[in-house]
Amino acid sequence: MTEIFDAIIIGTGQAGPSLAQRMTREGMKTAIIERKLFGGTCVNVGCIPTKTLVASARAAHMARRGNDFGVTIEGQIKVDMKQVKSRKDAIVKQSNDGVTNWLKTMENLTVFEGHGRLESPNSVRVNGDLLEAETIVVNVGGRALVPDMPGVHDIPYLTNSSMMEVDFLPEHLIVIGGSYIGLEFAQMYRRFGSRVTVVQRGERLVEREDEDVSEAIKEIIENEGIEVRLNAECAAFEKRGNQIAVTSNCPDGPEEAVGSHVLLAVGRKPNTDDLGLEAAGVELDARGYIVVDDELRTNVPGIWAMGDVNGRGAFTHTSYNDYEILAANMFDNDPRRVSDRITTYGLFIDPPLGRVGMTEAQVRESGREALVGKMMMARVGRARERSETQGFMKILIDAKSERILGAAILGIGGDEIIHSLLDVMYADAPYTVIQRAVHIHPTVTELIPTMLGDLKPLEVL
Ligand SMILES: Cc1cc2nc3c(=O)[nH]c(=O)nc-3n(C[C@H](O)[C@H](O)[C@H](O)COP(=O)(O)OP(=O)(O)OC[C@H]3O[C@@H](n4cnc5c(N)ncnc54)[C@H](O)[C@@H]3O)c2cc1C
Secondary structure (H helix, E strand, O other), X not given: OEEEOOEEEEOOOOOHHHHHHHHHHOOOOEEEEEOOOOOHHHHHOOHHHHHHHXXXXXXXXXXXXXXXXXXXXXXXXXXXXXXHHHHHHHHHHHHHHHHHHHHHOOOOEEEEEOOEEEEEOOEEEEXXXXXXXXXXXXXXXXXXOOOOOOXXXXXXXXXXXXXXXXOOOOOEEEEEOOOHHHHHHHHHHHHHOOEEEEEOOOOOOOOOOOHHHHHHHHHHHHHXXXXXXXXXXXXXXXXXXXXXXXXXXXXXXXXXXXXXXXEEOOOEEEOOOOOOHHHHOOOEOOOOOEOOOOOOEOOOOOEEEOHHHHOOOOOHHHHHHHHHHHHHHHHOOOOOOHHHOOOEEEEOOOOOEEEEEOOHHHHHHHOOOEEEEEXXXXXXXXXXXXXXXXXXXXXXXXXOOOOEEEEEEEOOOHHHHHHHHHHHHHOOOOOHHHHOOOOOOOOOOOHHHHHHOOOEEOOOO
């Protein structure tokens, strides 16, 4: 059967449902297609469940640290993984139900459950139905990358998705990939009680960050008893009875790690391989991401792409901002653009990293004259009061314009505090605005003006 719509949205990630609401409110007869879980990665197998698990892991960690605060807990601290998972499932279900009910009761919207595939620039097939529309918006996200490492297909590896079903304690979890997703899982499972090894290909963890940030993160991770193996260029896998052996040419340690479970956290892959994009003539880049312009149009008139699939962001907030950009351009005659967005994200180990703008390495590369301020968390009263003094804050300022170029806050509350800097950047105000602001005592943010009062020229290396 062929059905005609004004717009078709493929995928219900972080942008599609909000766009569906806006389109239907604008009177457009709209279809939305979801092949699996309403709400996509973030709601079901990404941000929400992982942060829920991080919270359980922190509770276990703090219980073990009770003595540091004069709190005595009799007996051994035990983690009930079945209860940890059911708490996570309940919180995820709330969000998943919320999106599902929202979409299924939305006026003027038809929900199709199945895999959508483009058949032409203005038609999509889902199950047996052919849907046609002048406007098609792709919000299909991505999935865990499974690289062709030797032996990988002969072992029962886990990904961020299958980790969501784990309701037991792996005896020894080997995490392949020492970046944002891998480190979150590594720390949480260590805190649950597993032995954990992180195997990282590069010479340091989270290589996108500055060296001092990577080093401090390694220290945090290792302090909790996680083994970190760097320079593991040629990881290979082999099943040995109930165990899995991971070999690598790791110069800093033994060549082999043998564990009970392996988690692959080596990157993401866009869901563009089975979407019929070739039938519609939509251009992809070399890594399979949909090429879009600054307002999210693909090369095919009428087809747009939002979220991780366009390669212009890899976060929930960037996907949601894509919706805002598309809606502003489509309905409000407001030319919002992707390039107006300031890079910001978190790494949700504990304590977390909040990041905004350029790294120190990027500032140096740009060749501009800059100032740098740095303060160790050990100097921050709030951190000392809570006995959580790991990490530091660092900020980079353009010496001429006095604008904030970037910052990293690794430490207690870093993922929240970073927004005070982000907002000054969005206001396009000089750093002196926040330097002269009076902040609440005793908080971490109160020390940002102090750090800004002690800037040094960024020395050329
Ligand atoms: C473990 C993990 C933790 C994360 N934590 C954070 C975090 O803390 N903060 C943050 O900002 N980001 C985080 N992210 C990233 C975040 O989840 C994504 O950036 C976010 O979900 C945006 O995705 P999206 O809107 O592009 O689509 P997605 O959320 O990936 O959704 C795409 C949807 O499209 C559906 N779909 C795909 N193909 C088809 C098809 N052909 N037909 C029909 N439906 C289809 C999928 O089933 C899915 O439901 C995390 C990711 C992971 C994996």
